[in-house]
Amino acid sequence: MRPLPSPLLAVTDRRGHPRPLPDTVRAVLDGGGRWIWFRDRDLPAEERRRLGEAVAERVRGAGGVLTVGGDVGLARALGAGGVHLGGGAGTEAIAAARRALGPAALLGVSAHAPGDVAAAAAGGADYVTLSPVFASASKPGYGPALGLDGLAAARDTGLPVVALGGITAENAAACRRVGAAGVAVMGRLARAHDPAADVRRLLAAWTVDDAAIRK
Numbered sequence: 001m002r003p004l005p006s007p008l009l010a011v012t013d014r015r016g017h018p019r020p021l022p023d024t025v026r027a028v029l030d031g032g033g034r035w036i037w038f039r040d041r042d043l044p045a046e047e048r049r050r051l052g053e054a055v056a057e058r059v060r061g062a063g064g065v066l067t068v069g070g071d072v073g074l075a076r077a078l079g080a081g082g083v084h085l086g087g088g089a090g091t092e093a094i095a096a097a098r099r100a101l102g103p104a105a106l107l108g109v110s111a112h113a114p115g116d117v118a119a120a121a122a123g124g125a126d127y128v129t130l131s132p133v134f135a136s137a138s139k140p141g142y143g144p145a146l147g148l149d150g151l152a153a154a155r156d157t158g159l160p161v162v163a164l165g166g167i168t169a170e171n172a173a174a175c176r177r178v179g180a181a182g183v184a185v186m187g188r189l190a191r192a193h194d195p196a197a198d199v200r201r202l203l204a205a206w207t208v209d210d211a212a213i214r215k
Contacts, residue, residue, distance in 0.1 A: 001160060002126055005065035005081070005106070006035040007176075007206045008199065009129070009162055009184035012055065014040050016190025022054040024195055029062040031199030037084055037184070039069040052078050067108060072100045082106030084129070087116060091123040098124065108162075113146070114154040121159040129184050130154050132165025133175065136187070148178045155179030169201040176206060 010028045014021035025036055038055050040048060052068065056078040059066040067082045068075035075083040083097050087110040097107050109120040111128040120128045135145050145166065154161045160181035167175070167183045175183055185202065192198045 001158060002106070004035070004127060004160055004162070004182050006033065007182040008033055008202055009035050009037055009067075009164075009182055010189055010199070011037045011164075011184055011186035012039050013186050013190040014051070016187055017192075021051060022058055024190060025055050026058050026062075027195040028189060028199050029058060029064055031196030032203050033199045034062070034064040035067065036064060037067045037069060038078075038080075039186070041069055041071075045074075049074060049077065056080065065106070067106065072097045075105075076100055082108065082126070084108040084110070085125075086110055087112055089123070089125075090119070094120075094123045094125055111154070111161075114150065114156075117154040117159060117161060118157050121157040125159065127160040127162060127181065128154075129162045129164040131163075131184075133163045134166025134171060136165035148174060151175060151180055152178040167202075169198075169205040172202055172205040173208060182206075 010033045012021055036059050038052050052074060056066050065081040067084050068078060068080045069084045070086055072083050082105045085093055089109045094107055106126050108127045109125045111117045111120055111130045117128050117130060130151060132145050133151050151163055162182040162184050163175040163180040164184040167185050172183045189195045189198055
């Protein structure tokens, strides 16, 4: 099992705030975030590439890791550390991404049930995001919240599971206690007046009971 770049995966959403997306990414990095998932998949290809270049520049400057959502070619063009594939990505899609990006690439898959996590593990993914763990305005169309019980059930595959959906500083540590390898946040950081401060709170919440979890 390979380690994740950070316990916090910050997912981009340029629509959440009037400030430019690269400024939000810089604020996340300033707050200690080091793993950025460049999503924003609704843009035309050329516009997305230009925005991705600006995001990638900021991530590289901070020594972070960039993951690109759903586009292996764009991930390669941006020199990203990996790609995040959509739900249902099977062995062939994961293997094709591995061939294109190389053995060191970090390959993730979206999952919405414990069974999806098992399928991603069998297909050769490095991690999954599992959502929605809690009710979320950013991911309303993926069924009822799985809760901590659903998150706990997904850990049995041995694949790192990143909890996504309704994650806050108040529930991040609970996700860790039931076996999550990390947490992912999208809309909350996009809408935040001070994303750097929100990132610091999330990271602090994740590590606050380190000693108890290691026992």
